[in-house]
Amino acid sequence: MKILHVIANLAPRYGGPAKAIMGMTRSLAERGHQVTIFTTNQDGPGTLDVPLYEPMHKDGVEIRYFPIQQPKFWGTSFGLAKALEEHIPNYDIVHTHSLYLFHNLVSGHYCRKFGVPYIVRPHGTLDPYIYQRNRGRKRVMEWLFEHRNIKRASALHYTTEEEMILAKPYTFDSQGFVVPNGVDLSEYKTLPPKGTFRELYPELAGKKIVLFFSRLNFKKGLDILIEAFDKIKDVHPDAHLVIAGPDNENYGSKVKEWIGERHLTDKVLFTGMVTGQQKLAVLQEADLFVLPSYSENFGISVIEALICGTPVLISDKVNIWREVAAHQAGRVAPCDSDQFAKEMASLLSDLNLCEKMGELGKQFVAEYYSWNQIGVVLEEEYKKIINTTKSRMNVMEAVI
Incomplete structure (x- = not known):
């Protein structure tokens, strides 16, 4: 499979999400899949010292960094947007991380445009305690793109059963699965x-x-x-x-x-x-x-x-x-x-x-919580989604 993960940043200062995506993608690459991460060079008030636009490789995973721009709190990067438009059609599935950020708007839009299945990983943003914070700003983003992203996602990825239960009031009964984070x-x-x-x-x-x-x-x-x-x-x-x-x-x-x-x-x-x-x-x-x-x-x-x-x-x-x-x-x-x-x-x-x-x-x-075990489970979830998407497309073609 050709798998694309999209996340706002990878700098160590951002804690769990940045660490988790590296373990997750490495476990998939070790199983023989072609795995890529698109992200920005954001690192707090500064930027990471990494090459921009050009692919670099770590643990079998291709990583492409794009320049962060204002407003930085939103993870804005027009270079990332252009790359997503160009490359999303080449992937079998896209996995996006977190909500209410620039990359969610762009990746969801192009996945739907090109018919590529995508997974949304909320990263706890649908926990009621976090969901209620900055509600006015989030409500605008939900109206503009996030509700559409959630409703039309192939699945939502949760890391615990508790997270899935807490998120249920805000997910429009969208399909979800639970695969935890892990450690090496x-x-x-x-x-x-x-x-x-x-x-x-x-x-x-x-x-x-x-x-x-x-x-x-x-x-x-x-x-x-x-x-x-x-x-x-x-x-x-x-x-x-x-x-x-x-x-x-x-x-x-x-x-x-x-x-x-x-x-x-x-x-x-x-x-x-x-x-x-x-x-x-x-x-x-x-x-x-x-x-x-x-x-x-x-x-x-x-x-x-x-x-x-x-x-x-x-x-x-x-x-x-x-x-x-x-x-x-x-x-x-x-x-x-x-x-x-x-x-x-x-x-x-x-x-x-x-x-x-x-x-x-x-x-x-x-x-x-071994990444090796988690990679196997995540691979199976991807296969189910890709096969379901292909079946739907075949039915639509037959009808036409």
């Missing part, structure tokens, strides 16, 4: 020696690390986390909160205000974005991973923590919460600081339980 298990086969991360930050010596590993963003529940951590500081004076992740929107300044108001400054460490061996080191050395998000489409960082053997505490708005709870790989709490504090204190007091959760978490991820 080989990346986690050999982890850095214990103590590697603490050596970088001497203030963590002898401390229990409570780890927040995600973008600093309004939806991540950092207000809940800071309040909950304040509630347990006297019960667990040896606990130290590590906040690791990019701060694309200067949300960290607000978080630091909350920390200062509660006199927690000497108990919280900001590392910024960590990658490579340092990422693996902090994930495996953490005593507890926490993510109290108000909305989380999947939560790839949760999976990364679990494969490193770290127990997790997540909110019931992180859409893989049911799976985590069912496999006893972590604890789940509502978006409430009292409940989060209670669960946090309980887990930090029971090292045996945390070790058991860590082992169950590794087994859980290895069984369900």
Whole structure:
């Protein structure tokens, strides 16, 4: 199959979606398919240092970058639009990522024009908590193109059953399927020696690390986390909160205000974005991973923590919460600081339980979230859609 994926950006600062698309496309390329990504060179206020228009290759996947233009918040790129018009007819199927962006307008239009089946991946934008934000602007885009995109898509791609349930009121009963995000298990086969991360930050010596590993963003529940951590500081004076992740929107300044108001400054460490061996080191050395998000489409960082053997505490708005709870790989709490504090204190007091959760978490991820397995399932979904589209076209030709 010739498969085209379209996404607004691939810079690491954008977190899960950019990481997920690379794993997804690589798994398909390894199965012998011709896979291409069209995207922009957007990287926050700057741009990626990548060749424009010309194809580059990574892990068997062809990637083409196009210049970002104003308004950047919309992922605007007329170079991308021109390329989509030219190349979409050459593909068997097109897979678009996220909603309410420039590439959705363009790719949906040309897929319909040239009769190419396309899949829309909402990336959590149809979760009611996110759906209601900036409603006026979104309503205009829905009227202009997004409702049409959803109604006429061959399918919607969800990463959890929870996401599909939450999105149902806004999808016009469009067909959907669930294929999760995954991890490359080989990346986690050999982890850095214990103590590697603490050596970088001497203030963590002898401390229990409570780890927040995600973008600093309004939806991540950092207000809940800071309040909950304040509630347990006297019960667990040896606990130290590590906040690791990019701060694309200067949300960290607000978080630091909350920390200062509660006199927690000497108990919280900001590392910024960590990658490579340092990422693996902090994930495996953490005593507890926490993510109290108000909305989380999947939560790839949760999976990364679990494969490193770290127990997790997540909110019931992180859409893989049911799976985590069912496999006893972590604890789940509502978006409430009292409940989060209670669960946090309980887990930090029971090292045996945390070790058991860590082992169950590794087994859980290895069984369900390997990109190799996910590539097989996604391939089957593509084949079904392509065959259905061909059958419809044959019927239409026969009628004519």
